[in-house]
Structure formats: C-alpha cells, structure tokens
Amino acid sequence: MTKPIQQPLKKLELLFFLILISCLISCKKEIKADILIQNGTVYNGVDHIPNNLSIAIKEDKIIFIGDESSVSIKASKTIDASKLIVSPGFIDPHTHADRELKDPKTSHNLPFLMQGITTTIVGNDGDSFYPTEKYQKLYNEQGIGTNAVQLIGHHEILKAVVGKSDVEPTRDDIAKMQALMQKEMDAGAFGMSTGLYYAPGSYTNTDEVIALAKIVAKNGGIYDTHLRDESSNTIGLVASVQEAIQIGRQAKLPIHISHIKCLGVDVWHQSDSIIKIVEVAQKEGIEITANQYPYDASGTSLNAAVSPRWAESGGKDSLLYRAALPKFKEQIFKETKVNITRRGGPTKLLVVKCNDTTFLGKTLHQISKILNMPSEEAVYQILETGYVRVASFNMNSHDINNFMKQPWVVTGSDGNTGHPRKYGTFPRKYHKYVKQDGIIDLATFINGSTSKTADIFRIPNRGKLKEGYFADIIIFNPETFKDIANYKDSFQYAEGLEYSIINGKLSVENGEFTKKLNGKVLKK
Template sequence: MLVAAAIIGACGRGETGKGSGAYDLVLKNGWVVDGSGNPRYRGDVAIRGDRIAAVGFLSGAPARETLDVGGLVVAPGFIDMMGQSEIYALIDNRLFSKITQGVTTEVTGEGGSVAPLTERLVVDDSDAMKKWHYREDWRDLDGYFTQLAKQGSALNIATFVGATQVRLAVVGKENRSPTAAELAHMSAIVDTLMEQGALGVWTALEYAPASYSKTEEIIALAKAARRHGGIYASHMRNEGIRIDDALDELFRIAREAAIPAEISHLKLAGRASWGRMPRVLARIDSARAAGLDVTADQYPYIAGETSLDAAIPTWAESGGWDSLLVRLRNPETRARIQAEMLHPTDGTEGFYNEAGGASGILITGVFQDSLRYMQGKRISEIAAARHRDPIETIFDIVVAEGGHRTDAVYFLMSEPDVQTAMKTWWVAVNTDFPGVAPD
C-alpha cells in the first residue's frame, strides 16, 4: 500500500481508459519518499494489484489509470507503532481516520490484547459488545485473525501479547503475585500466542492490575517471548518524576531476558519533569552503548489519552470495577482516595497532579448516553457547573458509568520535550488511538 494511493485519489489529475496495461495504477511526478532515509526525489510509482511494481521514471508506462500527483508526496504506508484499533476493526472495518492519514499498518496489544480470552473476560465485555454490535467469538490469536479476515479490514493489524491480558486470564484483578503454577501457565500462554504470530509481550505497568506485577513476573513472560524471537514493549511503570526507576526496570528486563525492548509513548509527564528529555535520551543511549537493544516510540502531542479512573490510585482498583465502586461509595475510603490523589504516597505525582489538576483533564468519551453532555469538557468546567469539588466530580462520573470506562485526555507534556525526542533516530511515531469515522 502507498500513502498516496489512499489519500490523493481525488487530488491528482486522472488519465483513464488505456486498456489493461502493464500496471493497474501509475502515480507520476510525485515526491518519492521511500523510507530508506535517503532524500526525497521526483519520480513515478507503479502499482499492480496490491504490490508496488516499479519505482523510477516511468514516462509513457501503460496503465489502466494514471494520476499526476505533482507537488504531493508518495510514500509507503505508514506503520502506527502503537494503535488501539483491534476491536474497532470489528465494529467499523473502514478505520477511516487511520487510512485517510496514510496509516496502513497498526501495531497493537499494549497491556490488553485480543487474546487470551476466557469466558469470564468475555462476560466483562458483554455490555460493550451489545452497545457496539460485535462479538468476541475467539479465544486465541488464530481465532481473532480468522474473524478479522472474514470481516476484512482497511488496516493491516499486528499484535503483541498483552501482559495485562495474560494476568487477567490467569490471576484475575486482585493485587497479588501469581503462584508458581500460575506463572508457568502465564508463560505457556505467551508461548502459544507467540507461535500464533504475536510480535512479543507488552506491559502497561502504570495501570491496575498490571501495576501489581513484580519485575520477576515480567522477566518470566519476556523470556517466553524471546524464545520465539519476540521483543518486549512497555508502557513503563512511571513516566514522570520516577522515570529513572522505570528505566532501570526496563533495562533489567531487557538484560535478564536477553530481549530487545521498546519504550512505549516515551514522554516526561508532569511539570516537575519537564525539560529532562535530553537526560532521559542520554540514559537510553548509554544502555544501547552497553549492548542493550532499546528503542522507543512516541505520539507527537502534549496530551495523552487514557481512562478517567487512571487518576485514582491503583490500590483502589484491586478486584476490578465492582471493588472500586464499593470503595468510592464508602465515605472514609473515598476521602482516603481523594487525599492520595492530591498527595500520592508512592513517590509519584499521579495523573491528576501531572495534568495540573482538573483543568488539565478533558472528557473525550463516555459509555452511558446520559453523560454525553460531558464530552469535550474539562473536569474543571463540569465541576464548576455542578458547584462540586473537582476530585469528587471525577468520583461521581466513575460511579455514574457503573463499571464502564470513561475516556479522558490528560495534558501532561511540554512541546520542547516532545520535539527533542522526535528528533532522535531510534524514536518512532505512534497515535495511541483507534481508527474512527466521523459518522
């Protein structure tokens, strides 16, 4: 696939009706950026079927259709190094926002992944399946990709094994370590899914229940992935004032599992950490010089999207949604959670403080239709309209959702830090978002 083939059909000047021709499509006079790192050059690209057939100066080459794309860039389809479209592809396989921006391949599986699935986990997703009209009829990657192939997808999708998903399938949502037998079972699941085509194992250690995982547990899963040539990717345990500790953990996992490691959406979250990106990059360069195969990816924005309940201390989420709702309905526990959001006891700032408080948190998606009026508003706005404390407002929304996710954007990063990382050759780009359509 070519980016230009996806996005410039209506822009170029067409020449059609030339018979069968040697090629199906020729894009002529474009700026060719081939992904090799070489400078762009003006040239033509010929396509036959779903393959690039020729690149160069193809003047007069016969084709069923020729488009003059002068002034536009022709490039291979972009790879989104971290997307979230695996379920969205089953809901609306157009994945419109990705394909119209030139993304043709997406890598997914951050923490949660499409497999493994258990009956219990499918029940947890039952409300979402009813609302969005899809079915989780698979239990492993072979089953998922069989279903995806039946429905078709505008994107190529590649996936990791989400370590959170494996933990949910075997241990559940409790704050505890796996037993030896459970850890062996988890490693065996990774083995099986790697054989079915997974790229590696991916953690999301800032969120419950993954945050309950000890480093040794992750190393065991990483070793299972490594046996099949996989890599380890991680939304690290902290991306703010404790990022050095998080980097130390990632380096240890890469070293002890003898596995390449990818830092997911590299950032410095929270004003207390702004300006430290050159130092973080230097630490990663030092690890690379010492023999570790460490790379990173990032999204090119100063805000990150996750769930509203991510602002709540992870201990309060032990046991899952039902347990969290019970705690939020208990006045004493609710007061403790609020106090720890303002003054965390684990040495971090927490999402609420990293975002600069309620004005830095924007609601972007709700599950309950009755809460749709909140979409596009900041917590500070919603709280002011309700004459309510901002943190109490967060709790009210989480409770009102009844155990379903509220999507929120947290304004966490500084533009200079984003640009500094972006200029580093071993940092790739991702969206950390699914493909969606305006309709």
C-alpha cells in the same frame, strides 16, 4: 579516388546508427502493471533525498521503481502524482484500532486510513483481544481496511491465570502464563505489550514480566511497554525507563517504549536525562526504541489518570465500592487529590468521553463546581456514570521537541476515541512539526513513520518503496496534508491524502475512500 568510397561509408554509418536506435527502442524491457505512478516526488522511506521516479505495481507487489525511460510499462491504471509526495504507507506502532477492526461497521479503520496509515499495530498497553487466533479469523472473514499486526497483551495472560486482583502468582501460575504466551506467539503475534501503569499489570513485579518476555524473546518477538510510571506516581519516570531496559537486558529482546513523554510538572525537562540513559543502553547492545504522538495532552480513562492503583484491585466496581466505604474513602480522596495536582490541577483534565452529556466537554474543575464538591470527590461521581476518558494537558514543548528529534523515536498515534490523535497524529506531525515549526525535516518524518517502524517490529517487506516489497503506498498533497480534529471535535478526518494503496489495491482515490477493505492480518 577516395571521395567515391567515403560517401557510401557515411551512409552506412548513418544507417547502422538508425538501426541501433530502433533496436534499443524496440528492445526495451516490457512491464505489464496494474497501477503505474508517475511524476511524483518519491521518498522511499530510507534515503534522505527524494527522487522523481516511476513506480509500477502488479498484484500486491512493487515490480518496478526507477527511471521509466529505460523500460516500457503498460498499466491498467496510471496515476499522475505531479506536485504530490509519494511515500511508503505509514505504520502506526501504537493503536487501539482493534476496537474498530472487530466491528463490521467500523472495520474500514477510516480514522487511521485517512491519515495515510496502511498498517496498524494493535494489542497495546497490555490490552489485546484474546486469543490472537480467534481475531485473526474474524478480521480475515469480514475484511479490514488496513493491515493489522497483533501484540498479545500482558493483561490478558494475567486475567486468564490469576485474574484482575493484586495477587502474587505462584511458580505454577508463572508456568501457565508462559505456556499461554507461547501459544499466542505460535499463533502469529509479533510480541507482547505491557501496561505496567494500569491495573492489573501494575501489580506485577519486574521478574514476573521478564519470565514472560523470555518466551517472547525465544520466538523472535518484541517487548512493547507502557512504562510503569510516566510521571512521579510510583517509582518515577527515570526508574521506569531503567526497568524497561532491565527487562530487555535480562530477557534479551528489543524494547519499545510506547508514547514516550514527560507527563506532569514533576518530571518536565527530564527528556535530557532519559535520552542519555537510552543512548548508554544502546551502546551496551540493548535495542531500545520508542514512539511518540505530537500532542501536549495525553489521553486515558479518568480512573487511570487519578485514582490510586491499590484501590482498583479487582476492577472498577471494586474501586467505586471502596470509595464509598468510610474506612477507605478518606485515603482514596487524599491520593486522588495528589494525582490531580500532579497532572496540573483540575483545570487540566478535560472529559472527552462520558455517558452523561452534562459532564462531556467540561474540565474536572467545571464539573466539581456543578456538583458542588471537591474535585477529588467529583471524580467518583463522574465514574458512576460508566466509562470516562479524559484529555490531560500535562506536557511541554521542550520535551516533545527533544524526543521527536531522536533517531530512535518514531511516530505513533495511541489512537483512542475522544482524543484528536486518533484522527490526526501523522498529518499533524507533518503540518506542525515539519512544515510550520521545522523541528524535523520531511524525510526524517517519513522514514520515522515507515521503514524504521517496520524494522523495529520486524515486519518483513513493508515500510519501503523497493522492488519486491508489498505495495503499501500513499500519495499526499504537501500543501494541504494536515489534521482537522481538535479537542472540541475529535472526530474529523485529516485532509490532503490523495491516494492510498494497500497490498496493491486502491483504498483511497482522489481523496475519497473506495469502500474496499484491502488490509490483511500480518503474522510473525
């Protein structure tokens, strides 16, 4: 009696199951996207373990990231990222890319773009293009290849009120500088930068800097500093770090040390002491971070590297004038010789940019032989030719590796013409320090090149692969991503970047620049 009843029930159960499956398939959420990225190894910029996820982009935002089987995505373009790394676009906290961005011929920012950098922070070392608003308008009108975050340079405020000479500002001068700083913050600057090692910033005392930093703090900005001394030129490296902490403590704002290093034999192996000082300050509640470039040579102008600051008061012309006067030149040469020795000697200073090709690509030692004069005197003969940059080989691997491992140190290029870091910083850090030497792992590299930097500079909705965030995404080949630029030829683009998406638009496709200027000026 029961058998005839069971057979129809089984058929009904099967029919119900088929209807349910059909409903689940047809009821999947449908997503319409401009770009869909599939099959890549995805590092989201925060977590340590990657995932195989799909990412959908619509206009300038990430609208989906997850398991694609749960949704139905229809995209205008699909990128197969099999065997590739998918990451947030790199954010470079210390560049001099504004020099490229202001020129229509170079506003594509390719040296940075081809490294995987999607956002450059400009206006570092106390130098910025001023006023902020003027250059925002220029960048927006002509277009830029990467996003730009502007800092206002301390030097620009100084020059606008007291000039470039070594003079003590009055109370009225300080008030004027504070008013200018407020105006620049109102225009959208993310903070101020100082170059206390360089003139005219080197002429200011700590209290003067704090007075301006308090204006920045009131506006929720950051203090980005090239330390007063990265070696033993004046107050010393350790004291300079302590000065930065003092500024953060008294002005009550975040402190970011640009390109942290132990520069010169006098301060080698002081990284251990500096790390302890920073950790103590962090426990006190002071927010202090740093960036670092992965090279053993620094890069700066020749006069900044070895000339005495007092002799630069008034600018480079004043320096050369004093160096020719009998009453000054003996002292200038004496101090220059000491500074050359501090940097490891004349063989460690390589001229990488110079109007006179006779000197280009030669060490200071080689040039002194050509000119048949001591190295300290040759410096001023070289400076007569115009602006001169040098690569200064004055760091060691212990300090480089030590700083790199710290959770508060992020990647930064200090990209400047003549040094390979402008074209190779981020891929070099990956290729040498992740892949070859194993100093840090891949997730640490990516997180310290993306979300951590965004958090430090308070850049909203960037630096992570997350729904609702701006679609700044790169895809690179883990087997071929590396730097090519070197000290003999620093103008070589990095290799291995397959795709770069900036604000939801393709800037690099299949390893080639699309000639689209997809960057934006970001405002505080």
